[in-house]
Amino acid sequence: MSMLGIDLGNWSCHVIYENAIVPRDIDFPWASTEFKTQISQIKCLLGRKFSDPELQLELDYIPFRVIEGPEGYPLVHGRCNGEDRAFTPVEILAMLISTPEFQTHSCSSPCIGIPIYFTDQQKTDVLQAAKMAGLSNSFYLLDEATALVVAHETLLGPPRIVAFVDIGHANMQICFAEFKWDTYKTRGIGYFEKKRSVNILYKGYARSLGGREFDKVLFKHFASKIRKEYNIDVFESSSACVRLNEACESLKNDLSINNTASFCIKNFSGSIDVKVSITRKEFESLSISILKKIEVALKKALSESRLNVENIDLTETVGNGCYIAAIFEILTKIFGKYPRNIMYDEHVALGCAMHARIQHITGTEIMINDLKTTGPETSQLVSSELNSEEKKAEDSEFHWRRAMGEDGHLLTFLNEFLEKNMHRIRISEKTKDESYWLSKANYYAKYSYSELQDATNNFHESFKLGEGGFGIVYKGNLHKYRTVAIKILKEGSRQGVREFDQEVETLHKVRHSNLVKLIGACAESRALIYEYLPNGSLEDRLQCKNNTLPLSWQARVRIAFEICAALIFLHSVEPHGIVHGDLKPENILFDGSDTSKISDFGLCRELNFTASESIPYYWTDCPKGTLAYMDPEYFSTGKITPQYDVYSFGIILLRLATCKSPMGIRQLVEVAQKKGTLKALIDASAGHWPFKEAKKMISLGLRCSDLIRKNRPDLSSKVWKELKSMADVASASMLL
Numbered sequence: 001m002s003m004l005g006i007d008l009g010n011w012s013c014h015v016i017y018e019n020a021i022v023p024r025d026i027d028f029p030w031a032s033t034e035f036k037t038q039i040s041q042i043k044c045l046l047g048r049k050f051s052d053p054e055l056q057l058e059l060d061y062i063p064f065r066v067i068e069g070p071e072g073y074p075l076v077h078g079r080c081n082g083e084d085r086a087f088t089p090v091e092i093l094a095m096l097i098s099t100p101e102f103q104t105h106s107c108s109s110p111c112i113g114i115p116i117y118f119t120d121q122q123k124t125d126v127l128q129a130a131k132m133a134g135l136s137n138s139f140y141l142l143d144e145a146t147a148l149v150v151a152h153e154t155l156l157g158p159p160r161i162v163a164f165v166d167i168g169h170a171n172m173q174i175c176f177a178e179f180k181w182d183t184y185k186t187r188g189i190g191y192f193e194k195k196r197s198v199n200i201l202y203k204g205y206a207r208s209l210g211g212r213e214f215d216k217v218l219f220k221h222f223a224s225k226i227r228k229e230y231n232i233d234v235f236e237s238s239s240a241c242v243r244l245n246e247a248c249e250s251l252k253n254d255l256s257i258n259n260t261a262s263f264c265i266k267n268f269s270g271s272i273d274v275k276v277s278i279t280r281k282e283f284e285s286l287s288i289s290i291l292k293k294i295e296v297a298l299k300k301a302l303s304e305s306r307l308n309v310e311n312i313d314l315t316e317t318v319g320n321g322c323y324i325a326a327i328f329e330i331l332t333k334i335f336g337k338y339p340r341n342i343m344y345d346e347h348v349a350l351g352c353a354m355h356a357r358i359q360h361i362t363g364t365e366i367m368i369n370d371l372k373t374t375g376p377e378t379s380q381l382v383s384s385e386l387n388s389e390e391k392k393a394e395d396s397e398f399h400w401r402r403a404m405g406e407d408g409h410l411l412t413f414l415n416e417f418l419e420k421n422m423h424r425i426r427i428s429e430k431t432k433d434e435s436y437w438l439s440k441a442n443y444y445a446k447y448s449y450s451e452l453q454d455a456t457n458n459f460h461e462s463f464k465l466g467e468g469g470f471g472i473v474y475k476g477n478l479h480k481y482r483t484v485a486i487k488i489l490k491e492g493s494r495q496g497v498r499e500f501d502q503e504v505e506t507l508h509k510v511r512h513s514n515l516v517k518l519i520g521a522c523a524e525s526r527a528l529i530y531e532y533l534p535n536g537s538l539e540d541r542l543q544c545k546n547n548t549l550p551l552s553w554q555a556r557v558r559i560a561f562e563i564c565a566a567l568i569f570l571h572s573v574e575p576h577g578i579v580h581g582d583l584k585p586e587n588i589l590f591d592g593s594d595t596s597k598i599s600d601f602g603l604c605r606e607l608n609f610t611a612s613e614s615i616p617y618y619w620t621d622c623p624k625g626t627l628a629y630m631d632p633e634y635f636s637t638g639k640i641t642p643q644y645d646v647y648s649f650g651i652i653l654l655r656l657a658t659c660k661s662p663m664g665i666r667q668l669v670e671v672a673q674k675k676g677t678l679k680a681l682i683d684a685s686a687g688h689w690p691f692k693e694a695k696k697m698i699s700l701g702l703r704c705s706d707l708i709r710k711n712r713p714d715l716s717s718k719v720w721k722e723l724k725s726m727a728d729v730a731s732a733s734m735l736l
Contacts, residue, residue: 005353006097007113007144007346008043008126042076042096043115044170045089047122050074054207061170061212064414080418087418090129095421098133111140111356113147113348116173116378117205132425140356145175145203147351148318150358152179160313161201163335165298167321170210172294174301174381176202176312202305206297206382211252211321213290214283218248221286222276229276232269235482240269255280256323270593284326291326297381298334304379315339318347449525452476452486459488470499470602475532484519485533489526499602500526506601510573514566516589516599533597535590538652542585542659550685553694554730555594556656560697561727562596563588567649568716571642576606579640583648584629584662585655605640628662633709643709646719650704650712657697659683666705669698690733696726 041062048055050068059066065077067086075086097112114126123141130139142150148164159180166173178199222244223234234240247263254261255278262277284291302309315331317339322328331339455476456463465473465485474486489500507518507528520529535541538559541551551559563583571577580587581603589599603624629648634640654665658681672678682694700722706712713719 005111005113005147005349005351005356007147007348007352008093008096041170042089042092043122043126045074045076046093046125047119048074076414078414078418080415080422085418087422090125090132091422091425093126093129094132094425095417097130097135098421098424110135111142111352113144113352114141115171115205116143116145116175116203117171117207117380118143134425140352142352142355143203144348145173146200147348147355148316149175149177149198149200149351150355151347151351152177152316161307161311163312163315165315165317165322165331165339166319167294167317167327168210168319169212169321170208172206172209172297172321172381174202174204174298175200176301176305176307201307202301202379204297204301204304204379204381206293206380209290209293209297209382211319214252214287214321214324215245215248217286217290218252218278218283219245221278222248225276226268226274230269230272230274232272232274233483243268251278252283253320253323255283256325280325287324287326291330293382294327295330295334298330300381301379302334309334309336312336447478447520447522447527447529449522449527451478452488452522452525452527452529455484456486468600476529478529483532485530487528487530488522500528502604503528503601506578506604506606510570510578512566512569513595514562514597515569516597530599531591533589533591533599535592535594537590538585538588538596541590542655544685550683550687551656553686553689554734556686557693557697557723557726557730559588559596560653560656561723563598563649563652564715564719564723566598567642567645568720570604571607571645571715577642579605579607579642580645580648581605581640582625582629583645583652584626585652588652607641628665631709632707641709642715643712646704646712646715647706647709649715650701650706653697653701653704657682657694657701659685666702669702690729693726693729696722 041058044058044062045055045066049072050056050066051072055074066074067077069075069086069088073088075088076092078085078087110130112126112130114123118126126141127139144166145164148166149162152162152164159178161176161178164173164175164177166175178201180197180199226232226234226244232240234244243265247265251261251263259280260277261280262275264273264275266273268274312335315335315337317328317331322339328339453459455478456474459472459474463474463476465475467473471487471489474488476484476486478484504518504521507516511517516533517531518528519531521527522529536545536548540546541548544550567580567583570580580598580601582600583598587598587600589597591597629651631640631644631647634644651662651665654660654669655662658665658669660668660681669678669681672681678695678698679691682689682691682698700713700719703711703713704719
């Protein structure tokens, strides 16, 4: 009968699987298999309501989308087989521990390691996941501290007390255990046998006190340093954040054996290479508050256990955080002897597998509904302070982790994982109607009004970027590190409240490189927080506002191509397409690399399908928008369709070519065409624009802005191809 031990780590799932039956109290020939995964930190979602303050702060560290279900529990969002899906944390955990490498029917009573601070509800979720994964009809739960004790090497000798210090990715656990050998007489004259006995004396834990706290310190330090030395705002790019975070984790390990460590990230932002370094002394100085908390936790554990330093014979360390040199020094100072660091991450899984074998051989069995674990009551050593304003302010700088999966590679890992593994488990009834769960998604960071006041110096006039009919836009620096744009609603604007709700509802569900990104919102002040786009609007650039250089014809073609791509994306969003409804140059903004992005979604509308209409539409008898860019046919029908945006896009194309006023621009171009004076109408500030290419832009603009909807071309099948061809010509001309 094979034994199976599983350790649910933060960044990996360790599994120990053994096929040969071996006697106890000798070396165990375990075969170790480690299954690395990017599906990280699932266990922190177990057994908690979505509104739990601790869970809310944990979301900042989870690199995939988590939403709230109707019953208040979290759901993991992914895309599987081309469809948006929602899974409970229990289902994801079941996929993690269900693997075809194991013949589960041959495993007797698998054992799963859990943190010592898990509640009964969290233990229940683990057991449900194991049952869903089909591991066995009965299995064990064993806390990680006890698992380390079981996996500790057996040595003949006098009794000894061992301190186990586990500083993992997120949390810290401490355990004191006494090992001794009992000699007893067996059957037969003069035959004696020694048997190991273990007594766990103490268990304690500290939440939010692990290796990631040190990573965060390094990340914050280098983000500031890169901004000063290279003028790069790391928080403006999710990919830059991911790469910097990975570099910080690697550098932390380098500092465990070197006094100085450095890293160089090629093409960190555009073509800029970033190279920075730090000494171990500087790192320890930055981490002084974390190191003090660890020291306090260790001293409290020693005091509560009522053990003297002289009683501790050996200190064992495990976990990524224990590799930091300063922690070794603290352990040496407190326990009076240098700790050993010979226990590896898979030791928890090893202890679980050994415990399963011991229980099997002795005939003890714990059924699935038994939630009890052995050992003394655990003590919380250091308050996590997760509810304090100080902690919220500190962690809010890392909201990028919520969004980075939308743009980066981590979301791809999740989707691939789901497609490969979801067939191994039975999906619960709660998540079968994924469209309902996803419609309730609330996926953006929440900010308080005081945070926005701090970011804008109490909304000082010098931070003001612009003002519209319903709101004022300010530039802000959230916690002095991330530059953002903050649009706050004017007092007494009822219509603005509807626009605020509409924009939040739309932008928190869609992501595209040519759409402005919603970072967060403040409900109490009706404020929206966007990524900061420093290079103004298309209207500013056409008018050369603030003495900016005129847009070249190549840039204008590229802008048209980018806006077309964004509109195609919006109109094809599932399950309902979206019409922007107020597309104009003032609402097309530029980031630091002059990439164009559509903004201001206050007037956007979701499209509805009906049996009597072949084209989806939204009906309203309340016209809103900018007259020169509004679809003329809308005024007679009241219907907003994708062709509404196509008309606006056509007027923008004519403006890109001529730089004339939008009012009457179509008639102006048509007259010039008839008179043969079109060439004189092309904007001379665009540079030497080949007349053939300029005519294509104008022709496309006229067709898109046709007064009759059915005559306008389809963006995805016709306009896209023409603009792509024009963009290729523009790109080639820049190489000449």
